[in-house]
Structure formats: structure tokens, C-alpha cells
Amino acid sequence: MKYTRLPNTSIRVSKICLGTMTWGRQNSEEEGHEQMDYAFEQGVNFFDTAELYPVPAKKELYAVTEEIIGTWFKKTGNRDKIVLASKITGPADFTKFIRTTGFSKDSIITAVEGSLKRLQTDYIDLYQLHWPERNTNYFGQRGYNTSMPDFWEDNIHQVLETLRDLVQEGKIRHVGLSNETPWGAMRFLEEAKVHQNLPRMLTIQNPYSLLNRLFEVGLSEISIREKIGLLPYSPLGFGVLSGKYLGGQKPRKGRITLFPNYNRYSGENAMAATQKYFDLAQSHGLSLAQMALAFVNTRTFVTSNIIGATTMEQLKENIDSINVELSGEVLEGIESIHNATPNPAP
Template sequence: MIYTKLPHTDIEVSKICLGTMTWGNQNTEAEGHEQMDYAVDQGINFFDTAELYPIPAHPDRYAHTEMIIGNWFKKNKNRDQVVLASKIAGNGDYSKFIRTTGFSKEAIISAVNGSLERLQTDYIDLYQLHWPERSTNYFGQRGYEHDITDHWEDNFHQVLETFRDLIREGKIRQVGISNETPWGTMRYLEESKVHSSLPRMITIQNPYNLLNRIFEIGLSEIAVREQIGLLAYSPLGFGVLSGKYLGGSLPEKSRLALFPNYNRYAGANATKATQKYFELATHHGMSLSQMALAFVNTRPFVTSTIIGATTMDQLKQNIGTMEVGISNELLKGINAIHQEIPNPSP
């Protein structure tokens, strides 16, 4: 396993982070425990979860993923071996059953305390805002359109003040953002620069894969120059970049079969690009998933790649990509396809 450090900290994390959002829905608690056991045995020390998980969000399954992780910690007594990340849910139709107060001081404190209890731990290493509270482009929205009905008021300072207090209490160690835009990222960074007592956002968790390289347009320069590390999620584009849907295939129990509305990476251009990437990977003697994950793993602005799996075979294959490199010739081929069909899935 390759290790790196969360930017601006001495916290060492594996280059692969174990994603957990299927546990409690597509995966049972026993299967989640099996995945964590195997991941730790392979040198993975970084887990990412959220109060919203499992996905799709549902009141009957609220926070079950955190409970599964907490039970694993209790059983194994190994909390100190894991760098644990979790998130507070933002406002949205799919999170109304959680709370309606956004990122107010009260909401953040309540969310942190709830996660600590479910995770059966005294602290969370990295606590993240799951998506912006304001109306902006995230979750598949390609461009920004201003919403005049959005009554959000700038609360970047207040959010960081609340995080500062929680850090002082020892409940969280570091903070990060997720599904954020360049403007939001810089607002948080500038707020902590101007007010030195406020904590700095050290990571950004956004989608990044061969079908969606939008992060490179504005955020990659920020990530490099400001040293805010990308925790890349959906590196296989909801499983599309495994190639399992090519030729019109729809495997039983796959995400698209179970949740047809999770079709962000299933459009005509995305399918066309996936086929080209598949042919390129085959030409270079590797599977499509190997190439797709290796590409993300080797980008200089990526701190860790979040992988998720519903089967142990998938998990083993994904972890094995750490041994796969990207040659200059292969990178040229990838970029040629990207130039032909840029970002077919937002």
C-alpha cells in the first residue's frame, strides 16, 4: 500500500480510502465487517462514511452505515488503527428527514454528536460538509445558474467557528468539504487565512473519473496551489467504468438495475467514451477498471481515491490497482479520448 498525508497535517492515510455507502442497503452488516477486515489486512487505514449513508437515503435506514462501522470498532477494539472520515448532510429533498436547519451551529453540533455515538468513538479524524448549503451546481449539475429564490446567507465564518470549537473539544481533528465549487472552496480557504483562529479546510471530496474530469477545470489548480487534497469519489463512475454495462448489459443487483435513476454515467456519450476507454485498456493489456482507477490514483492533486464495492471480488480487484501504473503512451491515449469526448457525464 502507498501512503500519503492529509495536507497540512501529520495524519498518514492510505492512497486508497474505503468507501462505505452501500453498507446497510446493498450490503449487510456482516459484509461490511468483512470488507473492513480485508481492507485493513491490505494496509488500508482510511475509511469514509456519512450520516446520510447508506445510499439511496431513506428514513428507515438513516445512519445505518455509521452503526455498522461503530459495531466493527467495538468488536475489534481497533479504532486507533483507522483514520475515520464522516460528513454532515446538507439540505435537500433526500435529507429532509434528518433536519431542516442546514449548517447552523446547532445542526453541526447535533450531527457530530450523533455520528460519534453511532460510530462508538470519541473523535472523528476528518469531518466534512457533504454538499453546499447554498444553491449551486453539484451532484450532476454541469453549470451554475443563479437561483433567485435561494435565501441562503453567507455563513462560512460561522461554520468554521463551530468547527473550531468542536476541534478544541477533541470531537473532530480536521475538517473538509465535499461536492464544492471553486468559489466555495476559496471562500473557506480565505476565511481561515484572514482569521487565523479558524480551522483550514484540508480536503475536498468531489467526483473524479475518466468520464468526469470537471475537477481539472478550476479546482485542480486550487488543490495544487493551496494544498487542499482531493478525495476522489466515484472513480469508476457508479461502476460504469468497470465495463459491466457495455453492450447493453444490465447485471442483476448492479446499481443501475437496482436504482435506475442513478444514471449519471449512462448517457449515450458516456457509453461511447466508455467503449473507447475499454478498447484502449485492452490494447494495453489491462482491464478497464484497472486503467480507470490507476488514472485517478496517479493524478498529482489526488490525496486518496475512495473505492466502494458490493462484493469481495470487486474490493480485491480495486485494491489491487495500486500496483498498476499509467505509462506516458497510455496517458496520451486517455487524453486523446478525453479531447474527443470531454466530460460526457457531469
């Protein structure tokens, strides 16, 4: 395993982060524990979860993933060996069953306390805002729709004050963003610069893959200059970049087969680009999944690559991507395909 550090801290994290959003829906507790056991044995010390997981969100399964992680901590006693990240749910129609979501003081405190209880821990290493409260372009929306009604009032200072108090209480150690835009990232960073008693966002968890490199437009410069590290999610585009959906295949337990509305990575242009990436990987003796993950691992703005899997075979292949070195010829081939079909998935 290779390691890096959470920006502006001494916290050492594996370059591969274990994503958990299928546990409790596509994976059982036993399978989640097996994944954590294996990942830990391979040197993965960074786990990412959220109160919303598993997804798709469902009232009856709310926060089951955190509970599965909590029982693993209790069983193994490995809490102090893991850097643990979780998230507070943002407002949306599909989250109304959770509570009055949003980032009010009471909402943040309630969310943190609930996560701590389920995770069977007294602190969370990295606590993230899962998506913005304001209307903006996240979850597959390419552009900012100015015609959308937006009742958000700037409360960023208040949000950071609440997070600061939780840091001071020892319930969270550091804070981060997710599904955020360049404006949002800079707004949080500038608030912490002006008011130095407020916590600084260390990371931003956004989509990034061969099919969606939109992070490179605007946010990558912010990431490098402001030292806010990317934690890329969906580096395999919901499994599309494993190649298993090519040729119209619909694997029975595949995520897109089970949940057809999760189609942001499986449109016509994305599938055409995927075929080209598949052919490139094959011509160099690589699996498409490992080439796609190894590419993400090489990006200078990436702190840790969030991989996920529903089978142990997938998990082993994904973690092993850390040992794959891409040649200059492969990287040139990737850029050629990207230039011909840039960002086919939003």
C-alpha cells in the same frame, strides 16, 4: 499499499480510501465487516462515510452505515489504527427526514454527536460538509443556474467557528469540504486565512473519474496552490467504468440496475466514451476498472482515491489498482479519448 498525508498534517493515510455508502442497503453488516477486514489487511487505513449513508437515502435506513462501522470498531479494537472521515448532511428535499438540515450551530453539533455515538468513537479525524447549503452546481449539475432561488445568507464564518469549537473539544480533528465549487473552496480558505483562529479546510471530496474530470477546471489549481487535497469519489462512475453495463447489459445487482435514476454516468455520450476506454484497456492487457482507478491514483492533486464495492471480488480488484503502473502509451491514449469526448458525465 502506498501512503500520503492529509495536507498540512502529519496524518498518514493510504492512497486508497475505503468508501462505505452501500453498507446497510446493498451490503449487510457482515459484508461491511468483511470488506473492512480485507481492506485493513491490505494496508488501507482510511475509511470514508457519512451520516446520510447508505444511499439512496431512506428514513428507515438513516445512518446505518455509521452503525456498521461502529460495531466493527467495537469488535476489532482497531479504531486507533484507522483515519476516519464522516460528513454532515446538507439541505435537500431528500434529507428532510433527518432534522432541520443545514449548517447552523445546533445542526452541526447534533450531527457530530449522533455520528460519534453510532461510530462508537469519541473523535472523528476528518469531518466534512457533504454539500453546500447554497444553490450551486453539485450532484450532476454542470453549470451554476442563476435563475434558481437562493435564500442562503453567508454564514461561513459561523460554520467555521462551530467546527473550531468541536476541534477544541476533541470531537473532530480536522475539517473538509465535499461537492464544492472553486468559489466555495476559496471562500472557506480565505476566511481561515483572515481569521487564523478558525480551522482550515484540508480536503475536498468531489467526483473525479475518466468520465468526469471537471475538477481539473479551476479546482485542481486551487488544490495544488492552496494544498487542499482531492478525495475523489465515484472514480468508477457508479460502476460504469468496470465495463459491466456495456452493450446494454444490466447486471442484476448493479447499482444503476437497482436505482435507474442514478444515471449521471450512464448517458449515451458517457457509454460511448466508456467503450473507447474499455478497448484501450483491453489492448494493453488491463482491466478497465484498474486502468480507470490507476489513472486517478496518478493525479498530483489526489490525496486518497475513494473506492467502493459490493462484492469482495470488486474490492480486491479495486484495491489492487494501487499496484498498476500505466505506461506513457496508455496515458496518451486516455488523453486522446478525453480530448475527443471531454467530461461526458456531469
